Amino acid sequence: MLEDPYTSFRYPKLIIISGPSGVGKDTIARGVIGKRPDEFYFVVTATTRPPRVGEVHGQDYFFVTHDQFAGMIEQGELLEYAVVYNDYKGIPKQQVRDALASGKNVIMRVDVQGAATVRKLLPNALFIFLRTRSEEALVRRLLERKSETPEGVKIRIATAREEMKRMDEFDFCVVNADGQQDTAVANILAIVDAAHCRVHQQPIQL
Amino acid sequence: MLEDPYTSFRYPKLIIISGPSGVGKDTIARGVIGKRPDEFYFVVTATTRPPRVGEVHGQDYFFVTHDQFAGMIEQGELLEYAVVYNDYKGIPKQQVRDALASGKNVIMRVDVQGAATVRKLLPNALFIFLRTRSEEALVRRLLERKSETPEGVKIRIATAREEMKRMDEFDFCVVNADGQQDTAVANILAIVDAAHCRVHQQPIQL
16 A cells, blocks of 8 residues: 555666577667666676786676685675686675665676576566577677687577577566667666556565 | 567557546547557547537547447447446447557556456556646646536545545556656656566457
8 A cells, every 4th residue: 555645766676687698688788878877787797707808897897816706605795696617707796785775776687597596586676588589690699709619609509599498587578689779778778667667666675 | 488489479558547637647648649659549438428619529539329328338348437427438349459459559548446447357458547746736737627617626636636545556657747748658658668578468358
């Protein structure tokens, strides 16, 4: 029951951008921030792998030692984490808490496996699955990644096929079609704006 | 389980715009259509009251006789209906069916009582409650209606207060603030766009 129907409240939202490898999670999440930098906070992942040329600490990743990472796991300070190609990657809770407390919506890119973990902890988040228009388009994007060996690409394609099957675990599906990133970004903004219009809302607590 | 995750489907949505008397349901619903005339169909209410000067049959209302109206009730061809100031008003189902079949989203303004009736029949519709920023703003709008007698206004204000208490029966609340109709229209479009992005959708059947 709503006490005073004229009370405006605005709980910041947590937006999980997921989808198969190669679909463009990072580009689209950054596109959302680019449209409304004052309203969104982009979560930076912590990783134990060394920075690549041009990567900036605190912007692309938080680069941490294995000891630091182990410490965060022990303190329960990671929303989710995974071993990716022998290195650890995870999402520190504190920055999410801080951003939500400042009133910003928090957006994070999480792989399909990780999204399932986050869902268990934070069912009130908005779980958005990004996909391409077709499998061919997805394979093409994976092939264009020059940093991969042919074997690496094969594994990624097989993984992406498996990941696509888990779309039905998500709330929303947004198509990131070739050359139509603006449409994908606009759809994500619509999903967030609509969530802010919900009569019944709950704060994200972590 | 989704058979082919690359299948795009698009079920047209039914949007119920409700809220207290005087909040601006008609203006906002027409504002939505104005923005995207090819995507939305605006439901025309059937009424037994005589047309006022300037009102067009089939555009403002379907003007019907009491016999015709009784016939529609008997056939179960009205989504909901009510007696308003000694005249009947109701929503013929057929135009909603036809519009949905043509692929258009259907938007209708319904009073708070009527929305509860529609909800029982069509729980998959999007139920949007419009409100003003404050009670004062709502009262001011009711007072500005020159077609009302002072007693008429008093009844409308009392009714509006009761209607405001039922906001929590709705899915969404959109603020129609003075001079900010564009924001209200944009929020409704966001709600519809987000609904089209839902992974799990069902067609409206009536």
